[in-house]
Amino acid sequence: MAIRTIRVDEDPILRKVSKSVKKFDNSLHELLTDMADTMYEADGVGLAAPQVGVLKRIYIIDIGEGLVEFINPEIIEADGEQIGDEGCLSIPRKYGQVKRPFTVKVRAQDRNGDFFEIIGEELFARAMCHEGDHLEGKVFIDMVEGDIFEEVLEEIEHENPEMPIDAAQQLATEITSDITNEITNENGETHEEK
Numbered sequence: 001m002a003i004r005t006i007r008v009d010e011d012p013i014l015r016k017v018s019k020s021v022k023k024f025d026n027s028l029h030e031l032l033t034d035m036a037d038t039m040y041e042a043d044g045v046g047l048a049a050p051q052v053g054v055l056k057r058i059y060i061i062d063i064g065e066g067l068v069e070f071i072n073p074e075i076i077e078a079d080g081e082q083i084g085d086e087g088c089l090s091i092p093r094k095y096g097q098v099k100r101p102f103t104v105k106v107r108a109q110d111r112n113g114d115f116f117e118i119i120g121e122e123l124f125a126r127a128m129c130h131e132g133d134h135l136e137g138k139v140f141i142d143m144v145e146g147d148i149f150e151e152v153l154e155e156i157e158h159e160n161p162e163m164p165i166d167a168a169q170q171l172a173t174e175i176t177s178d179i180t181n182e183i184t185n186e187n188g189e190t191h192e193e194k
Contacts, residue, residue, distance in 0.1 A: 048134030059131035096144030
């Protein structure tokens with residue numbers, strides 16, 4: 001249908017709590033289609049409605065196994081732990097290590113209002129948590145453990161494949177050391193201060 005503008009960085013809508021969907025109609029179907037088109041155009045694996053300026057409890061995910069649409073999602077079980085890199089279409093060119101559950105069970109509605117439950121592990125579990133955070137006005141940088149890196153680390157690793165990862169991370173930290181001072185959470189604290 002249409003590619004929507006992805007809200008980025010300091011856009012205040014990214015910090016607002018989304019409202020439940022009550023109407024399962026053509027406008028919802030159009031939004032879901034537009035979100036999918038927008039996500040695929042941006043090479044993302046997930047997208048939440050607030051990221052396209054709509055404060056509704058909706059997100060979509062496709063980790064390569066087909067598109068799943070979640071309306072009014074709720075995590076009903078979470079188990080285990082994983083720590084891994086996360087990035088976000090709304091926080092371009094930045095990423096960091098985030099701790100998430102290894103397995104997540106979500107109850108949601110589909111585009112017709114029918115309830116379903118789905119279990120995800122690893123990347124799928126991470127994506128459900130990440131997109132769910134958007135519905136609560138949170139972004140991944142709020143939960144990063146350690147430094148926030150820009151894509152410069154990927155460039156360093158690509159250009160220096162023999163460089164040990166810790167040396168590459170140190171170099172990336174030096175290059176992007178001002179990022180943690182620029183990005184603050186809603187309390188005004190830098191992530192280094194936490």
